[in-house]
Amino acid sequence: MKLSRRYLLHLAVGAAALPAAARGGWAQTYPSRPVRLIVGLAPGSSLDILARLMGQWLTERLGQPFVIENRPGAGTNIATEAVVKAAPDGYTLLMVSPGNAINATLYDKLNFNFIRDIAPVASIMRTPNVMLVNSSVPAKSVPEFIAYAKAHPGQLSMASGGNGTASHMAGELFKMMTGVNMVHVPYRGGGPALTDLLGGQVQLMFPGTTAAIEYIRAGTLRALAVTTATRSEVLPDVPTVGDFVPGYESSLMDGVGVPKKHATRDHR
Numbered sequence: 001m002k003l004s005r006r007y008l009l010h011l012a013v014g015a016a017a018l019p020a021a022a023r024g025g026w027a028q029t030y031p032s033r034p035v036r037l038i039v040g041l042a043p044g045s046s047l048d049i050l051a052r053l054m055g056q057w058l059t060e061r062l063g064q065p066f067v068i069e070n071r072p073g074a075g076t077n078i079a080t081e082a083v084v085k086a087a088p089d090g091y092t093l094l095m096v097s098p099g100n101a102i103n104a105t106l107y108d109k110l111n112f113n114f115i116r117d118i119a120p121v122a123s124i125m126r127t128p129n130v131m132l133v134n135s136s137v138p139a140k141s142v143p144e145f146i147a148y149a150k151a152h153p154g155q156l157s158m159a160s161g162g163n164g165t166a167s168h169m170a171g172e173l174f175k176m177m178t179g180v181n182m183v184h185v186p187y188r189g190g191g192p193a194l195t196d197l198l199g200g201q202v203q204l205m206f207p208g209t210t211a212a213i214e215y216i217r218a219g220t221l222r223a224l225a226v227t228t229a230t231r232s233e234v235l236p237d238v239p240t241v242g243d244f245v246p247g248y249e250s251s252l253m254d255g256v257g258v259p260k261k262h263a264t265r266d267h268r
Helices: 005-025 046-062 074-084 098-106 142-151 166-178 190-199 209-218 260-266
Strands: 035-039 066-070 092-096 118-128 130-133 157-160 183-186 222-226 251-259
Touching: 035 046, 035 074, 046 066, 046 092, 046 118, 046 190, 046 209, 046 251, 074 092, 074 098, 074 118, 074 251, 092 118, 098 166, 118 209, 130 142, 130 209, 142 222, 157 166, 157 190, 166 183, 190 209, 209 222, 251 260
Parallel strands: 035 066, 035 092, 157 183
Antiparallel strands: 092 251, 118 251, 130 222
């Protein structure tokens, strides 16, 4: 995967905050054994790719394996609960995504309180989602897609990485602001959703740029727009959704958290 120099610098700066945080609360010997980095989405999603890039960097720097563990399901709730219940020793980390904030509004009964139970360690990056269609969709622009969707109400399927994920919310915001009628198809992560988008089982998705960039460059999927207020430096020729749908804006914010009881214990 070829990424911009600035992107990699942002990734390295964010990852560097992890050992810095460790030095603040843990012994200088940390880590003395492998560290688990829990991802709430399936392999191939933007969050998973970010975790693997960061895990490799930290492994090389700190001399202990940072093992990526995918626990998809329930819009990242399964992974979050696993970290909340983990031993408060700093060896189980959570990849935090927008779904962690969104889920508080979608689920009436959760076995945890994200704000109460997870302590933030590092903010890693903020990136756009991409409005992505497969080759079966004739639209070459956002206005053409809106017109096509309105001419085929309820016949188009919009994939997402799961209920409450950023790709889901970006798509629902688009539906609400444009008045198009599409069927939402949730998956257990962005990877499986992109696979079905490539295969034509679904027609539209709003994945993160990290997961989508190679498909776009290869021409196997078509990017109609990015979801941030300004264009992405990795896709400079792709307009924003807001250029055609005034006021539309959405983005991915990813980071790392630990069980909060760990932070509370170390700061008594």
